[in-house]
Amino acid sequence: MPSPxxxxxATLPCLILLAGCIASxxxxxxPNAIRIGAVLPFSGAxxxxxxxxxxxxxxxxxxxNAAGGLAxxxxxxxxxxxxxxxxxxxxxxFDLIDxxxxxxxxxxxxxKIAYQITSAxxxxxxxxxxxxxxxxxFHDPSAAAAWFRxxxxxxxxxxxxARHMFATGIAKTEVVVDPDDxxxxxxxxxxxxxxxxxxxxxxxxxxxxxxxxxADTFDTLVRLAPDAVVLMTSPSVAAGLLQEWAARxxxxxxxxxxxxxxxxxxxxxxxxxxxxxxxxxxxxxxxSEEFRTYFEARTTFVPATGSHYYFDAVALLTLAVxxxxxxxxxxxxxxxxxxxxxNVSSAxxxxxxFDQLAQGLAxxxxxxxxxxxxxxxxxxxxALGDSTLNRGTIWQxxxxxxxxxxxxxxxxxxxxxxxx
Amino acid sequence: MRRxxxxxxxxxxxxxxxxxxxxxxxxxxxxxxxxxxxxxAALASPFVPAAVDNTINQLVAxxxxxxxxxxxxxxxxxxxxxxxxxFAPVVIGANRMSTRLGTPTVVxxxxxxxxxxxxxxxxxxxxxxxxxxxSSLITDTLYKGMAYSPxxxxxxxxxxxxxxxxxxxxxxxxxxxxxxxxxxxxxxxANYQAGVTAAKKLLEVVKPGExxxxxxxxxxxxxxxxxxxxxxxxxxxxxxxxxxxxxxPIWVLETDKQSLITALSDPAYNFTGMACxxxxxxxxxxxxxxxxxxDLIKIVGFDMGAANKAYFDKGYFxxxxxxxxxxxxxxxxxxxxxINVLGVAQxxxxxxxxxxxxxxxxxxxxxxxxxNYAAYMSYLSELGINA
Numbered sequence: 110m111p112s113p114x115x116x117x118x119a120t121l122p123c124l125i126l127l128a129g130c131i132a133s134x135x136x137x138x139x140p141n142a143i144r145i146g147a148v149l150p151f152s153g154a155x156x157x158x159x160x161x162x163x164x165x166x167x168x169x170x171x172x173x174n175a176a177g178g179l180a181x182x183x184x185x186x187x188x189x190x191x192x193x194x195x196x197x198x199x200x201x202x203f204d205l206i207d208x209x210x211x212x213x214x215x216x217x218x219x220x221k222i223a224y225q226i227t228s229a230x231x232x233x234x235x236x237x238x239x240x241x242x243x244x245x246x247f248h249d250p251s252a253a254a255a256w257f258r259x260x261x262x263x264x265x266x267x268x269x270x271a272r273h274m275f276a277t278g279i280a281k282t283e284v285v286v287d288p289d290d291x292x293x294x295x296x297x298x299x300x301x302x303x304x305x306x307x308x309x310x311x312x313x314x315x316x317x318x319x320x321x322x323x324a325d326t327f328d329t330l331v332r333l334a335p336d337a338v339v340l341m342t343s344p345s346v347a348a349g350l351l352q353e354w355a356a357r358x359x360x361x362x363x364x365x366x367x368x369x370x371x372x373x374x375x376x377x378x379x380x381x382x383x384x385x386x387x388x389x390x391x392x393x394x395x396x397s398e399e400f401r402t403y404f405e406a407r408t409t410f411v412p413a414t415g416s417h418y419y420f421d422a423v424a425l426l427t428l429a430v431x432x433x434x435x436x437x438x439x440x441x442x443x444x445x446x447x448x449x450x451x452n453v454s455s456a457x458x459x460x461x462x463f464d465q466l467a468q469g470l471a472x473x474x475x476x477x478x479x480x481x482x483x484x485x486x487x488x489x490x491x492a493l494g495d496s497t498l499n500r501g502t503i504w505q506x507x508x509x510x511x512x513x514x515x516x517x518x519x520x521x522x523x524x525x526x527x528x529x
Numbered sequence: 530m531r532r533x534x535x536x537x538x539x540x541x542x543x544x545x546x547x548x549x550x551x552x553x554x555x556x557x558x559x560x561x562x563x564x565x566x567x568x569x570a571a572l573a574s575p576f577v578p579a580a581v582d583n584t585i586n587q588l589v590a591x592x593x594x595x596x597x598x599x600x601x602x603x604x605x606x607x608x609x610x611x612x613x614x615x616f617a618p619v620v621i622g623a624n625r626m627s628t629r630l631g632t633p634t635v636v637x638x639x640x641x642x643x644x645x646x647x648x649x650x651x652x653x654x655x656x657x658x659x660x661x662x663x664s665s666l667i668t669d670t671l672y673k674g675m676a677y678s679p680x681x682x683x684x685x686x687x688x689x690x691x692x693x694x695x696x697x698x699x700x701x702x703x704x705x706x707x708x709x710x711x712x713x714x715x716x717x718x719a720n721y722q723a724g725v726t727a728a729k730k731l732l733e734v735v736k737p738g739e740x741x742x743x744x745x746x747x748x749x750x751x752x753x754x755x756x757x758x759x760x761x762x763x764x765x766x767x768x769x770x771x772x773x774x775x776x777x778p779i780w781v782l783e784t785d786k787q788s789l790i791t792a793l794s795d796p797a798y799n800f801t802g803m804a805c806x807x808x809x810x811x812x813x814x815x816x817x818x819x820x821x822x823x824d825l826i827k828i829v830g831f832d833m834g835a836a837n838k839a840y841f842d843k844g845y846f847x848x849x850x851x852x853x854x855x856x857x858x859x860x861x862x863x864x865x866x867x868i869n870v871l872g873v874a875q876x877x878x879x880x881x882x883x884x885x886x887x888x889x890x891x892x893x894x895x896x897x898x899x900x901n902y903a904a905y906m907s908y909l910s911e912l913g914i915n916a
Contacts, residue, residue, distance in 0.1 A: 224910060224911055224913035227910035227911055228910070231907065245913060247910055247915045247916065249909075249910040250838075251906065251907075290625070290913060293627070294621075296636075297624065300637060301612060302640075305641070309665070310635060310637070311635070311669075312606070312634055312671060313627070313633060315627070315631060315633070325600075333671075521642055523642070525612075525613060525640065
């Protein structure tokens with residue numbers, strides 16, 4: 110297990126390629142560094158996403174440090190492995206939080222880890238940003254800490270796909286899920302929306318991430334005969350299941366959930382077997398392709414959907430802290446940082462794009478207001494710290510690309526928006 | 530590095546409603562592995578209900594000992610009133626129990642975008658919608674058990690519930706009940722005892738000879754509401770506290786507030802406390818606020834909804850009794866599953882520690898005060914149910 114503050118070996122390539130990023134072999138954290146903790150999956154079922162998400166964090170940090178850091182202090186990333194496992198990931202997160210002076214934490218991909226570290230986050234007076242598509246959804250009223258969910262609500266993603274599938278005439282659906290809260294919640298909300306439109310919803314099937322065969326799942330699906338199946342799993346589980354699906358002659362129409370708009374999925378299945386398969390994910394806004402180009406040029410990695418949100422987590426945090434420092438001379442408390450996060454994500458102020466962080470920091474230092482236009486678009490945060498921009502995109506696999514074919518924005522005719 | 534596996538087999542096959550024959554598939558990995566601990570991270574919290582948690586673990590252990598293949602695991606349906614507010618933790622609890630058991634589950638609640646919740650026939654329409662859902666579950670011929678939170682306890686709702694029991698399998702009711710049906714258990718707060726507990730909390734600050742106004746229903750048809758209020762009245766009276774006739778809510782904030790102001794203004798009584806028995810306890814706080822008697826009248830209320838919480842944060846509540854919906858969701862999936870797997874008798878025996886009577890499973894309450902509020906919020910957050 111990597112020790113806190115040391116980067117897992119698997120991430121070394123991105124560090125070498127990132128201009129201006131902190132070298133992994135640096136013996137110690139710079140004494141004046143502002144530290145950010147993160148726990149990401151570098152092994153286990155979600156391992157395919159860990160490196161590219163860490164790369165997004167390091168790209169954001171490199172950009173901030175290249176601009177002189179925060180009031181002259183560099184950002185520093187302390188990162189560890191979640192192992193795609195709630196128990197081990199939580200233990201590593203505790204090690205990071207309790208063993209260091211880390212004011213900020215970003216992640217995790219596993220919602221249960223985020224739940225279980227809430228008391229530690231409060232105890233240390235930290236700010237926790239949750240950029241994962243699978244981000245935990247909770248609201249702790251403590252003023253000792255602050256939490257922000259930057260990705261769209263699971264309800265809206267589920268609703269977007271339900272709307273699209275209903276519009277295509279599908280009359281009987283089934284959801285196949287990983288055993289985690291995000292997938293289970295997606296299945297419930299998807300079922301609610303599509304059921305209210307008259308479609309039959311079959312019971313949610315759970316898959317074992319350890320499985321090497323999904324024969325039982327397919328036998329069940331063939332017998333129940335849904336018109337379509339929604340796959341809500343990690344890319345590695347989906348890859349195994351979809352290979353078996355293709356080998357069986359693609360017997361059922363399959364749609365893919367938000368976490369499967371990921372190049373890692375395509376890399377792990379034979380070329381062409383997913384051609385034409387559709388899915389849902391977050392609408393990343395008009396500048397997502399620019400970010401993709403920027404990301405690839407700086408890192409040689411292809412960004413996953415989550416990369417946009419992880420980069421934006423660093424950018425928003427930096428701008429919010431910078432505004433606090435400009436106004437009060439010190440890093441703001443969690444309660445105050447909430448106000449600064451709302452400020453830098455509001456529509457007032459000079460627009461600062463994801464590749465203009467240096468300009469943004471200069472404007473804030475000069476006492477001006479900024480409005481961040483991120484890799485995943487603009488952000489409108491509510492008083493609870495949740496992103497409220499929830500439009501979904503429907504995409505289709507074409508060659509090695511995920512091509513957007515439609516947008517879906519749910520409204521009060523689809524779901525209870527007051528609780529979405 | 531090998532991932533630590535804590536989840537058992539999930540690939541499952543369903544059998545028809547009412548059928549006892551297994552499916553045709555073969556499990557892909559051996560079943561009967563170790564028992565998964567129930568929410569291990571939160572176990573240190575004083576808010577974990579030990580009796581409920583232990584009972585759940587005992588039931589799961591007994592089920593695991595059966596070594597069911599995936600094809601033998603009975604699918605369970607969960608039909609709620611809504612997915613939100615009070616029921617949000619129920620959904621999470623049900624989903625997690627489904628994962629723990631490795632059984633397929635559908636969690637549903639009617640949604641009608643055109644529904645008018647204030648219409649006189651709103652409840653009837655909502656109940657009718659639930660009955661349509663149950664009828665479709667019967668037609669699907671997939672499910673072997675159901676957890677159900679009914680809107681109504683009469684007429685078609687009884688007939689429809691019984692049809693499910695006859696065709697598919699056991700039903701448990703959650704929070705609300707259809708007592709005159711074939712349901713196996715009600716999983717809820719034991720209301721009389723909850724009223725007793727709330728009153729005992731109030732007695733910490735109300736002395737014999739002083740008066741307490743009880744904000745509780747007089748609607749005889751609402752049995753659980755009557756029982757809860759009676760538990761409080763009996764306890765307060767036994768302690769020598771004066772309890773004038775209760776004020777019955779009509780669930781319209783301004784009207785209820787005015788009724789309470791009128792009652793509290795009666796010069797015949799020296800009111801120093803209020804026992805507000807339902808989730809609309811904010812009406813009590815609003816009345817006390819309007820009278821300017823925040824520190825003179827202590828309130829114990831029920832349920833930490835947004836309106837109650839806002840008054841709690843302003844110091845109007847001495848205590849708020851909170852229910853354990855998360856465990857209602859867990860038991861809602863587990864109990865009909867257990868009846869399928871273990872049978873009626875063994876399930877009843879294992880449920881004994883949390884049975885109020887032969888068909889009532891008590892999930893209990895906690896009383897939240899300023900002293901334990903932060904700890905309670907941490908408990909909810911660590912469990913992932915702090916909405």
